Amino acid sequence: MNSDFATIDALKTELDAILPMGDADERRLWEKLRLEWNFHSNHIEGNTLTYGETVLLLLHGQTHGNHSLREYEEMKAHDVGIKHLRNLAADKSRLITPSDIRDLNKIILKEPFWKPTQTPDGHPSRAEVIPGEYKTLPNSVLTASGELFEYASPLEVPSRMQALVDDLEKSLGDRKHHILTIAAKLHHDFVLIHPFDDGNGRVARMLVNYLFLRENYPPIIVPTEQKRDYLTSLRLADAGELESLEAFLGKQLEKSLKLAVGAAKGESIEEPSDVEKQVTLFIREQNSKDKVNEPDDDVLQPFIDSSVRPFVKKLDTKMRTLAPLFSRISLMATNGNGELMLDINPASTPTLNVVRPQAKHSFSYSYLYYQSSAANAFTHRTKVEIEYKKEGYALNHDGKILISKPYSEPMLAEEIDGITSRILAKTFEAIRSKAGQVG
Template sequence: MSDYHKFRPLLTAELADVCDQWLAAQPLKAEFEQRLWQRLRLEWNYNSNHIEGNTLTYGETLLLLIHGRTRGEHLLREYEEMRGHDVAIEYLRSLAKEERMIGEGDIRDLNRIVLKEGFWRIAETVDGNPTRRWIEPGEYKTAPNHVITATGELFHFATSEETPAKMAEFCHWLTEQIEQPQQELMQLLAEIHHRFIAIHPFDDGNGRVVRLLLNYVLLRLELLPLIIQTSRRRSYLDAIAMADSGDLQPLAQFLEQSLLWSMQLGVRAAGELVELEELQR
């Protein structure tokens, strides 16, 4: 049985209404459900990778994942990233159906699937000197990582020495939060995002993995995955920055709007074949 009933009293009225409509519409006609998931997969793969710098267009993503063909001049790694992320989505869907909760090994597997194979990446030291770092999929970081904020300041994540213990703590906390909800669903998703990104356990792929984790929770509740549109990347990053400063509410509100889009698409898909590509793309 889904844990949705545990979270239902904690949802906002608008979100509760559309989620109730979605669940009441189950089961969908097979062809409608298949088309819905094709659209969600395309949106999820395209947007999550594009946010991180992948240059495939939505149309090229559709061509690659639905028809198995390529078009355009892109790095081979970009095609492989898109395929790998698509496999990660299917793996995540299978994890969400299991009775056991997701664990550290599963999260490392998600990173391994998303990145697919190791590679060298240009980086810089804390002192700002150029360097080169080997990225090993599925392995926790072995060196410090950081990001330069909009103000030019360095924002440091958990150290490599702290990471294993912090990830064990994160997984234990996540299990407790899902089994015994203590806060509104979107607030929980915002906190999951914030806690994971603050650790930044991997040398690459952290953003894609945390968005997979958010959707793991939603899929366990038999809801649909939220899609963070690349067109809203600036608002997304601003909300993350607010969370880093201690205010999770903007991120929770941002994630709710992203989920509403998916749920409304799902409700529409209960009565018709949804389009795979919007005309304005």
């Protein structure tokens, strides 16, 4: 037997032997799990409320910190979603349905909103997200290798969602697989469908916890600190290695089971990390008064690898199309280790490192000596910068911001193509204008 399975089974047996839990112990266990679940699942998706602010909001109805109203509202809506999910799991007379899953999405998103998108030809646009409604447009994600990973098409969604719950019913009926295997497959199958325009990650984690709660296990928490490991396990599952996702979920279930056993025995379930969260909150509040926070390396480097590298490669290719108009092109690139002068050629894309201390990448293109019969052949310079802040990144061209997002929303391939096309168009327009003046 898989050692992870054996550990989980032993802990579940231990927990079952000391149940039922006292009312007070059950309340303190659930309060802790509920708060952790709300905080981490939303934080993974870009919500910036701290753990302390989450506690203040959900337990006391008070707000603290400089956050958007939407961030407070989505945290409260997610809490309502957890309560609804708990009721669904308690009903052993039936299994969750696609309609129930749509209701979960409707609850956590709460109300329609507009989301930035792009047209097929790369122009900025927006689309309305309707909570609880399946997607009407294709969705995809840019992988770390720069490849575009397409989820199920809108036409496939209804049938694949029905197949998802049918497969869950079969797995629970024949009991041929361990609950971790069933949970990993359920999570991964849902992610492959990505049925909604927004909220898919939170609903995926809710589905896993629906399974655990229905089978009398405590819910798991996917810690925001382990987001990279979590996403890596999902990518490995894409490649057919479901065991990695099983192992990741197993570690979280082991932690929750140990917590439940401790609570059932009347032991303290206050972890050092809970106290540390409060200390971190206080320090952050004090430091933020005088200091601008920089993004963490474990957030910044994956973003650079998955978004910035493909962007720079695409930008370089497009900017080079103007080369025949000039005697020479040069690139001044600031990559965190000073400035590097490069001549444009296919191998000249600059090395991209985690940026310290400037907190940005800068790419200055110089088009030298317009090849014209005019005596005063001109030179044209243009600059593209990507600035990295604590809350997210911003990309600007000659000082005009083209995109600003949290790190949880990387640049997709279509977005990269659209932005670089706009930069090329603006640059070409400026050059053509200068050429008209000197011609």
